[in-house]
Amino acid sequence: MQVNSSSTLTILHDGQFWVGICEHEDGGAYEARRIVFGPHEPTDEVVLAFVCEQWGKLGFGANMRPSLSDDREARETELLKRPTKINPKRMQRTIHREIERRGVSTKAQQAIRDGYEAGKSDRRKQGREERLLAEERRYEFRRQKRKEKKRGH
Structure with a gap:
């Protein structure tokens, strides 16, 4: 056998x-x-x-x-x-594509990424509020200016 x-x-x-x-x-x-x-x-x-x-x-x-x-x-x-x-170049491209598809590889990096995303949304919200306040101040300034012009002084 x-x-x-x-x-x-x-x-x-x-x-x-x-x-x-x-x-x-x-x-x-x-x-x-x-x-x-x-x-x-x-x-x-x-x-x-x-x-x-x-x-x-x-x-x-x-x-x-x-x-x-x-x-x-x-x-x-x-x-x-x-x-x-x-x-090797094809392998490198494949590896980079896979990393982009999977995202961040470790939990620490994921926590950093989540903190960055949360901070980014906070900054956007704060920037939006500041723009609205600045626009309101400009509007009040224009209104005040018109009011003074009508007084004639």
């Missing part, structure tokens, strides 16, 4: 971090692990060091089961169908 075994490592950007998808197929049983490399693209040396030092610790074969039952893992395998070689 011949048993086919294969392992692959695919590195991709998930919108926020660079992740590696480690897949292992052994005799019809499929397993996958997700490894986060961080916000910067991993160099070849980092990937080689990971494969040499950490691959054996991933625990493939410890609990053989088909892992496509989870939606998250299904999405990860769908990501693997995309081409892995992407033009």
